[in-house]
Amino acid sequence: MATVAAAPTMPSQTGRQIPIVCPGHTRPLAELQFLTVQESSEAPRTFLASACHDKMPMLRDATSGDWIGTWSGHKGAVWSCRLDPKGFLSATASGDFSVQVWDAITGSALHSFPHKHVVKSVDWSPNSRRLATGGNEGVLRVFDILEPEKKPLEFVMNKDEVVSISKCNWIDNHTVLAACSDGLIRFWNVDESDPTRQLSKTLKVDSGVRDMELQTLSDNSKTILTVAAGDKVTFFDMESSSMIHSYKMPIHFREEGGASLHPSGNKFIAGGSDLWVRVFDFHTGQELECHKGHHGPIRCLRYHPDGMSYATGSEDGTIRLWKTDP
Structure with a gap:
């Protein structure tokens, strides 16, 4: 199912929203991640981690935006x-050809995993025991955190030519998704010993993938894969691997940007080649809101786990926190 979303001609009619501005970075943002954790007997707390081209990944309080470390x-x-x-724990992937593992509480470095080229993506397995990495080499690697000196598992995207990996995400403790520059999203069973069965299936979009997100909906526990590629945002049902929607955007994702689905599954946000942050209806693709606040193109964005706010990171070096229902 494909729907064209019309480009806006003016800002959101719901009124101008003034977001919380989080300074501190000095170069373009690259990735944002929210995580809610239970701290002993206290109420759960949500953190916001940010990757940036200034070499200095940061941790913030997700509600106030206050810097933590x-x-x-x-x-x-x-x-x-x-x-x-x-x-x-925290893991960071860098242009210095390495992935670093840190103590998220103290900030101390624990492990360093060398690579042969720029590393674009890193993700933890659900049980926190393994780390998946991918980047310009076109090789998905899986490291065992309990045995950091052990040689990682390696999975080559394409043996005939180099196909870079833009994002990797664990589905479960055995399967990793690798989104690639050839428009394919590859499902790798990393515990399969037979090389002919390690690549279990693929999904295809029109262009190289810029952003990919897995979201489990709050109302029915259905898991949706959101993909930003070319000038489209596409949604897949992970149970059936079928496409749900594919919407043409008034922006493109060739150099920057991404998309994030609201936990309810009713709306999504997208940003990329211009300064606007846009909110769309998931079922129709209709644009609902359009906000300006950044002074550079949107590089990354994600919804807060409770759905009440979302964060955007820009080429202007700032993170901004927006209300979902201003």
């Missing part, structure tokens, strides 16, 4: 920063 040590742009599901 910085992981310092990379010598190149940081393209990806992910907290593990328990909130004790």
Whole structure:
């Protein structure tokens, strides 16, 4: 199912929204991640991790935007920063050809995993035991955190030519999705010993994938894959691997940007080649809101797990926190 979303001619009619501005970074943002953790007997707390080309990934309070800490040590742009599901560890992927693992509480460096080219994406397995990485080499690697000196598992995207990996995400403790520059999203069973069965299936979009997100809906527990590629945002049902919607956007995702689905599954946000942050209806593709606040193109964005707010990161070096229903 494909729907064309018309480009807006004016800002949102719901009124101008003034977001919380989070300064601190000095270069374009690359990735944002929200994570909610239970701290002992206290109420759950949500954190916001950010990767940036200034080499200094940061951790913030997701509600106030207040800075908590910085992981310092990379010598190149940081393209990806992910907290593990328990909130004790952090992993960062960098242009310095390395992935670093940090103590998320103290900020100290724990492990360094060398690569042969720029690393664009990193993700933790649901049980926090393994780390998947991918980038310009076109090789998906899986590291065992309990045995960091052990040689990682390796899966080549295309043996005939280099196909870079833009995003990788674990579905479960055995399967990793790798979104690639050839428009394919590959499902890898990383525990399969037979090489002919390791690539279990693929999904196809029109252009190289810029952004990919897995979202489990709050009302029916259905898992939706959101993909931003070319000038479209496409949604797949992960149970059936079928396409639900594919909407043409008034922006493109060739150099920057992405999309994020609201936890309810009723709306989504998208940003990319211009300064606007847009909200769309998931079922029709109709634009609902359009906000301007950044002074550079939108590089990354994600909804808060409770759906009440969302964060955007820009080429202007700032993160902005917006209300879902202003």
